[in-house]
Amino acid sequence: MERVAVIGVGQTKYEQGKRDTFHELVFDVAGKALADAGMTIKDVDNIVSISSDFWDGRTISSMAIQDAAGAFGKDITTVEGDGTFGVLYGMMRILSGSFGVCLVVAHHKGTESNMNGITNTCFDPLLERRLGLDALSSAALQARRYMAVSGAMPRQFALVSVKNHGNAKNNPFAMLPMDITVEDVMNSPMLADPLKKLDCSPVTDGAAALILAAEREAKKLVTNKKRVWLLGVGHCTDAYRLGDRDLADTRALKKAAKKAYSMAGVDPWDIDMAEVYDAFSYMEPLWLEGLGFCDDGKGVEYLERGTFDMDGKLPVNPSGGRLSANPVQVAGLAEVIECVLQLRGTAGKRQVKGAEKALAQGINGMCGQSHCVWVLGK
Amino acid sequence: MGQRVGIIGVGQTHHAAHRLDASGNEIIAEAVSRALDDAQLAMDDIDAIVIGNMDHFENINYVDMWATDGLGSCMKPVFKVTTGGTTGTTVGACAYYHAASGVFDVVLAVGWEKNSESDTQAAIATCANPVLERDPFAGAIGPLATEYSMYMKAYGATEEDAALVAIRDRNNALNNPYAHNRMKVTVEDVMNSPMLSYPVKFLDMCPRSDGACAVIFAGESKAKKLCDRPAWVHYSIVRHDYTHFGDLEWQWMPTLERASAQAYKKCGISNPLKEFDVAELYLPCSTTGVKWMDSLWFCDKGGAPKLIRSGATNMDGILPINPSGGVIATNPIGATALIRVGEAAWQIMGRAGDRQVPRVKKALATGFGGCSWTDLFVLGADLP
Amino acid sequence: MADWKDQVEEIVFPGKISVPYFWTVGSTLSKWYVQMRDDGEIWGNRCPECGKVYVPPKIKCIDCYQDMNDWVKLPGTGTVETYTVVRYHEPTLHPKKPPFVYGVIKMDGADTGMVHFIDGVKPDKVKVGMRVEAVMAKERSGNILDIKHFRPIP
Numbered sequence: 001m002e003r004v005a006v007i008g009v010g011q012t013k014y015e016q017g018k019r020d021t022f023h024e025l026v027f028d029v030a031g032k033a034l035a036d037a038g039m040t041i042k043d044v045d046n047i048v049s050i051s052s053d054f055w056d057g058r059t060i061s062s063m064a065i066q067d068a069a070g071a072f073g074k075d076i077t078t079v080e081g082d083g084t085f086g087v088l089y090g091m092m093r094i095l096s097g098s099f100g101v102c103l104v105v106a107h108h109k110g111t112e113s114n115m116n117g118i119t120n121t122c123f124d125p126l127l128e129r130r131l132g133l134d135a136l137s138s139a140a141l142q143a144r145r146y147m148a149v150s151g152a153m154p155r156q157f158a159l160v161s162v163k164n165h166g167n168a169k170n171n172p173f174a175m176l177p178m179d180i181t182v183e184d185v186m187n188s189p190m191l192a193d194p195l196k197k198l199d200c201s202p203v204t205d206g207a208a209a210l211i212l213a214a215e216r217e218a219k220k221l222v223t224n225k226k227r228v229w230l231l232g233v234g235h236c237t238d239a240y241r242l243g244d245r246d247l248a249d250t251r252a253l254k255k256a257a258k259k260a261y262s263m264a265g266v267d268p269w270d271i272d273m274a275e276v277y278d279a280f281s282y283m284e285p286l287w288l289e290g291l292g293f294c295d296d297g298k299g300v301e302y303l304e305r306g307t308f309d310m311d312g313k314l315p316v317n318p319s320g321g322r323l324s325a326n327p328v329q330v331a332g333l334a335e336v337i338e339c340v341l342q343l344r345g346t347a348g349k350r351q352v353k354g355a356e357k358a359l360a361q362g363i364n365g366m367c368g369q370s371h372c373v374w375v376l377g378k
Numbered sequence: 379m380g381q382r383v384g385i386i387g388v389g390q391t392h393h394a395a396h397r398l399d400a401s402g403n404e405i406i407a408e409a410v411s412r413a414l415d416d417a418q419l420a421m422d423d424i425d426a427i428v429i430g431n432m433d434h435f436e437n438i439n440y441v442d443m444w445a446t447d448g449l450g451s452c453m454k455p456v457f458k459v460t461t462g463g464t465t466g467t468t469v470g471a472c473a474y475y476h477a478a479s480g481v482f483d484v485v486l487a488v489g490w491e492k493n494s495e496s497d498t499q500a501a502i503a504t505c506a507n508p509v510l511e512r513d514p515f516a517g518a519i520g521p522l523a524t525e526y527s528m529y530m531k532a533y534g535a536t537e538e539d540a541a542l543v544a545i546r547d548r549n550n551a552l553n554n555p556y557a558h559n560r561m562k563v564t565v566e567d568v569m570n571s572p573m574l575s576y577p578v579k580f581l582d583m584c585p586r587s588d589g590a591c592a593v594i595f596a597g598e599s600k601a602k603k604l605c606d607r608p609a610w611v612h613y614s615i616v617r618h619d620y621t622h623f624g625d626l627e628w629q630w631m632p633t634l635e636r637a638s639a640q641a642y643k644k645c646g647i648s649n650p651l652k653e654f655d656v657a658e659l660y661l662p663c664s665t666t667g668v669k670w671m672d673s674l675w676f677c678d679k680g681g682a683p684k685l686i687r688s689g690a691t692n693m694d695g696i697l698p699i700n701p702s703g704g705v706i707a708t709n710p711i712g713a714t715a716l717i718r719v720g721e722a723a724w725q726i727m728g729r730a731g732d733r734q735v736p737r738v739k740k741a742l743a744t745g746f747g748g749c750s751w752t753d754l755f756v757l758g759a760d761l762p
Numbered sequence: 763m764a765d766w767k768d769q770v771e772e773i774v775f776p777g778k779i780s781v782p783y784f785w786t787v788g789s790t791l792s793k794w795y796v797q798m799r800d801d802g803e804i805w806g807n808r809c810p811e812c813g814k815v816y817v818p819p820k821i822k823c824i825d826c827y828q829d830m831n832d833w834v835k836l837p838g839t840g841t842v843e844t845y846t847v848v849r850y851h852e853p854t855l856h857p858k859k860p861p862f863v864y865g866v867i868k869m870d871g872a873d874t875g876m877v878h879f880i881d882g883v884k885p886d887k888v889k890v891g892m893r894v895e896a897v898m899a900k901e902r903s904g905n906i907l908d909i910k911h912f913r914p915i916p
Contacts (some may be wrong), residue, residue, distance in 0.1 A: 019772060052431070052439075052686065053433035053460070056437045057504070057777060058504050058505060059432060059433070059434045059462070059502060059503075059745070060460075060462035060505040060749075062461060062462075062748070065622050066620075066749070067620060067621045071618045072618060072620060073617060073618065073636060074616075075616040075617065076618050077461060077468055077471065077472065077616060078459060078460060078461050078468070079459055080433075080442075080459070081442065081457075081458050081712050085457060088457075089472065091479070092476055092478075092479035092481055093475050093479070094479075095478075095479035095481065096380045096475050097478070098475070098478070098614070099382075112721060115862075116852045116855060117854065118437070118439060121438065122438075122439045122443065122444070124444060124793050125437070125438065125783070125785045126401065126785055126787055126788075126906075127818055128877050128906070129865065130905060130906050130907060131877065131878065131879065132855040132856040132857055132858075134855065136850070137848050137864055140846035141845065141864060141865075141866055143846075144843070144844040144845060144846055145843060148843075148844060148890040148891075189849075190847075190849050192847070192848045192849060193847075193885075210381070213691060215842075234455075235452060235455045235456075235457070236454065236455055237442070237443070237446060237451050237452065237453070237454060237456045237631070238452065239446060240444060240445075240446040240451065241877075242866075242877050243843075243866050243874050243876045243877055244824060244874050247844060247866070251453070256455075279906045284519060296791070309769050320467075350768075363441060364442065365440050366443070368799075369446075399786075399789060400786065400788050401790075401791065401821070402785075402788075403788070403821055404788040420827075420879065421827040436783070437781070437783050446824065447822055448822070450822060450824075452824040452826040494786070495786065496782065496783050496784070497781050500781045501781045514763065590787075762820050
């Protein structure tokens with residue numbers, strides 16, 4: 001199969017209360033990605049935008065950013081979901097042979113919307129929506145289930161917040177670099193037992209873009225140093241209703257990861273660094289189990305041993321993770337971009353030495369109903 | 379690199395203004411089950427699923443997650459795309475690229491909408507820029523009326539020309555058991571129907587419907603194995619215009635002109651009116667069935683009134699357009715454009731029942747939506 | 763260089779999408795709600811192929827994609843699989859004032875869990891594995907709140 005490379009990346013600083021409009025954000029990051037690849041919009045033959053009518057408060061939300069993404073007269077389409085899925089569609093469009101160079105761009109302004117109200121609309125209006133569930137309360141149900149099945153404790157989940165906010169200190173794009181302790185997390189306000197404020201990711205604004213190219217185009221357009229290859233990808237969806245799933249069972253993630261590893265021809269421990277979707281602290285060890293880095297229920301033990309620290313065997317979320325900035329649609333794209341920077345060796349103070357292979361994992365839906373797993377390599 | 383792709387099964391619901399008998403997931407399941415039956419496949423044969431609709435018509439966020447039960451997507455890869463009116467063709471194109479990439483083999487595309495569940499125009503109005511255009515120029519009817527009155531002035535087209543398109547599509551729908559509006563109408567009926575926004579009258583305009591459509595795409599070897607006459611995808615293309623309504627060039631349809639010109643070039647089509655055997659076009663209003671004929675290169679600029687009056691696009695004409703009854707008979711918005719692809723595929727597969735056009739070898743399907751943009755598919759009985 | 767944005771008077775238009783919605787309940791869930799509303803009973807439905815019993819009922823088995831026409835009456839008792847005590851308040855979303863408890867309850871006779879409120883007990887006394895029973899609302903109108911909540915079986 002022909003290979004597809006990431007040849008340019010661009011992102012805004014992630015922060016709250018950005019004054020730019022959606023299309024100013026998109027114009028900014030699309031321009032940065034093009035500049036990074038040393039090319040112009042003329043070199044791009046198709047565009048995948050990622051937007052959500054719910055978060056944008058607008059029907060056909062992609063209309064708000066098309067001009068800024070350079071879509072005039074071009075083939076453009078819109079993925080609604082996490083950025084990792086946008087990258088997947090960009091890759092498939094190129095592999096079909098129809099296109100050579102794809103701009104993938106996502107934007108999100110959490111501060112212009114109401115996270116709990118919007119995630120409540122993820123629930124079935126015929127059933128659970130009326131109970132008032134949202135992303136936070138459903139995540140709390142998952143966290144408790146994970147504790148009941150694995151014996152993990154909230155103090156161990158707190159280690160994720162401590163680690164990731166600490167990592168964010170080395171990432172100029174992150175929103176919440178913080179020196180905190182397990183006690184700080186444990187003493188932060190209880191929102192939905194067992195989740196406290198510092199177990200939860202913040203409302204964030206930001207945008208990100210990357211440019212994908214077929215191998216033949218990539219070799220023409222950029223130098224070796226800029227190219228990072230998409231080696232493998234898998235995505236899979238679990239059942240919809242929370243009660244249809246065992247919330248501590250990561251079977252959909254396992255299936256997605258298996259496909260990604262097999263396509264890339266790697267084993268989990270061939271991976272040198274990973275960006276996983278830590279929208280809530282407990283998710284990091286749970287997803288790392290699903291990704292095959294440890295047995296089910298053992299995630300927090302590895303975490304305590306420092307396996308996932310910057311100087312551990314597998315640095316996880318060197319960017320600071322979603323706990324340090326969670327621009328929802330953008331989040332997975334930002335993960336892939338972090339992997340690209342790490343593999344290029346240009347991740348600055350958070351550089352994982354000698355990173356050859358990296359993993360990014362995005363989710364859609366409540367409690368990680370759907371997962372998209374990427375393996376990237378030099 | 380990549381693989382050729384064919385359509386091997388199509389299913390759609392019986393469309394209606396109100397499908398109060400079935401929930402959203404139930405109409406999705408109805409279309410999916412029928413597509414599986416049409417292709418003689420079981421859910422286990424499906425490798426990946428793509429779904430789309432317009433969020434604010436049902437107020438369901440992450441529809442791809444919510445629809446798991448109806449789609450049969452539990453423990454399968456599922457993907458959501460959405461682009462407004464073009465959502466159906468966007469879903470179809472996404473499923474096509476899933477298979478064409480070689481990453482997946484058998485891919486199910488599903489478009490659906492229950493427009494009865496909300497106020498369609500109120501929801502559509504929110505697509506306009508909230509700061510500039512949402513108040514003065516929103517909803518679907520105003521822009522379409524505006525562009526046709528310009529065309530009338532420029533080329534001498536009439537309200538009756540549009541009425542001819544309306545009766546063509548509406549009377550074709552009598553042959554389609556799935557169609558929402560099935561009623562025999564005359565030019566007088568159309569001309570006498572209530573004026574919505576000059577020159578567009580009630581019977582010129584599409585309804586809003588409840589319904590779903592499912593189309594199964596497969597890579598070349600699977601398609602040949604599973605289907606005796608697949609509808610091969612020869613080309614899929616999208617063209618966009620500017621975002622602000624005020625920036626558009628209303629006297630013509632640039633995205634349709636650009637998309638079709640590129641598609642014809644790639645497919646070696648020099649005389650589309652003669653070389654296509656059937657077209658299923660996303661014509662949201664009968665007026666577009668006049669004006670956009672120029673932009674599809676079916677006639678010279680301004681030649682559309684003559685073309686329509688000649689009957690060339692009727693069921694017995696040189697290029698039958700919308701044997702299904704088209705969008706003005708049936709319009710479950712997120713499914714509407716996918717129905718065009720499904721109907722065009724059925725025409726090639728010879729499964730179009732009473733609306734079958736004889737000996738279809740090449741078919742055109744289009745989608746229209748958003749800010750006057752175009753999605754387009756060329757399908758053929760022969761391998762591309 | 764001065765940031766051009768500092769020279770801009772920042773005007774913000776407030777907006778709200780107000781669209782009314784009418785969700786069709788459909789054949790499967792309508793039947794479930796009618797049983798609940800008229801008889802105060804909770805039913806599930808069973809897959810003819812794998813035998814899995816779902817509550818709330820399904821239009822298709824999520825594993826087998828089979829139609830589900832086989833209905834079974836459930837006793838209304840079950841076990842708490844997980845729960846959370848909600849401490850924050852979203853007045854437009856939450857039908858109860860915090861603190862209140864959500865739980866996933868595995869109903870006896872069913873293979874899937876159901877999300878609902880757990881009440882009639884101090885929030886800090888709720889435990890995973892606790893046995894509970896459904897309390898039906900006195901006034902029932904055919905929706906999920908016809909079950910008032912689940913409470914511990916004494």
